[in-house]
Amino acid sequence: MRPDERTVLSLVRDQVERRPGAVAVSGHGEDLTYRRLWDLAGTLAAGLVARGVRRGDLVAVAVNPSVDLVVAFLGVLRAGAAYLPLDNRAPADRLAVILDEAAPAVVLHARDRTRWTTPLPPGLTPVTVPDEVSSQVGTVEIGPDDPAYVAYTSGSTGRPKGVVVPHRAVVRLVTDADYCPLGPDDRVASLSNPAFDATTFEVWAPLAAGGAVVAIPSPVDLVLEDWAAALGELSITAMFLTTSLFHSVARELPTAFEQLEHLVVGGEQLDAEMVRRVLGSRPPGRIVNGYGPTETTTFAAVFECSAEAMRDVARTPIGYPLQKTTLHVLDEHLRPVSAGETGELCIGGPGVALGYLGRPELTAERFVLAPAAGERIYRTGDLVRQLPGGALEVVGRRDRQVKLRGFRIELEEVEQAAAATGLVDAVFVEKVGEGPAATLVGFALPTAGGQEELPVALRARLAEVLPDYMVPARWVVLSHVPLGPTGKADRGELLALLETVSRTDGDLPIESVDDICRVWREVLRVPQVEPCDNFIDLGGNSLLAVQAAARMNEFLITSVEPAEILLAESAAELGARVRPAGAVG
Structure with a gap:
């Protein structure tokens, strides 16, 4: 098979033939070999085809990171269809809008449905991921331009938009990937929200290389020290983290990544000082800043954050094009700007998506044929400039799109x-x-x-x-x-109108609810926290809860987890359940 004819299925099938008994997926105490993964996916695919799923159809996937998620994705592809990963944290009304537009006939569930909490609208045919191998699907012919998945992002018109990503785009991401070279011995962490396109890297990069996908908790679900220990216990060698999550871990426990060979960070502007902090504290083998809109399949540019490269950097660049990817800095008329001048970043190559689901006008506006580039490109709306060494640096946006905790809004x-x-x-x-x-x-x-x-x-x-x-x-x-x-x-x-609040010294011991309030005030950067205040109402989120928990656990006898802070009705209610170090009785 020629390289330009490969699909995600052909990449995985090659590994099934080469190492059928090797572990392909691991999570929650369960391992699947490549052969069993392939056969379970074939069983699922046969069931989908029997329910009328055909080539090019969409199948919704309501499954959290797990062994079942990988079986679900691969099973949908083996049926010739494309998967639509859903967000378990999204409101039911938003999911209803997405499902109404995408119109999948089937929704896949994990064997343990209790882990999915958001109600789905009626009318979808529910199918459970199988745990036993039975009848297998026949050969379903697909090509590199067939859709592999649809990922929904925020829309400027008030309506979410679905990005249709073909097989060729995923193949481009995970083959000959110098930014994160993987092999059969690598174990890649799977912890991202499946609706976030980082899952594309987490699942298909290791499976294309003969490695293992390992479902692990997010740092927001555990005490940081326990999470870092789990990385070692599970022998994780490679991981993707959103920029904000990386910042939180780097600030509180910069040694957490020391056992990794590869750490890829992306989603927002990467703080150079946080990178230097990790590089100076028993760092991973390499840290890479990954940049890429969903429309260009996870990553389009990368910058290796070595100690030398980061020594005098004030703002971390997004770097250089990924394999088989072209980056163009163009003016408003899609003409190249001179080196060092600011222009819009436009991206070409096989990683560019097919367009937006059911949105031909928007597709025509953002995916264009640019004479200067000589190819079909995606207009990112990001303003960039080329630095003297050739790397690109993002300097702003043409529109009002922002990124928050890795999510585009x-x-x-x-x-x-x-x-x-x-x-x-x-x-x-x-x-x-x-x-x-x-x-x-x-x-x-x-x-x-x-x-x-x-x-x-x-x-x-x-x-x-x-x-x-x-x-x-x-x-x-x-x-x-x-x-x-x-x-x-x-x-x-x-x-x-907003008050600017400086961070105060956070090294005093926690001795009372007042001290819990102090830690919240420092982390949230608000002028005042009262015992009756709620962490989330003050602007708290899961990433800030990680920081608050890390600071409080330095002084508490009983450890506080980030989830406890998020679930507490108030600082006073949380204080009633914990004891400071040195407390008696």
């Missing part, structure tokens, strides 16, 4: 959802801060006679239609909308 979608509640006459949403301290802040002008508890009401209403990472953690209620010289809302003046 169109701020207009959040604003439109808030306006649709009928609670506000005007609303503006901005991203404030960087790394794990980044958060969304909303500015709202209430309707006439508006509600006294507008922030609470807005959070509740938005939680019904948006995933948690898109709901602003903080709201500022406006008495009027400040206007700039052109008559438009002055967003700079809005941001000036």
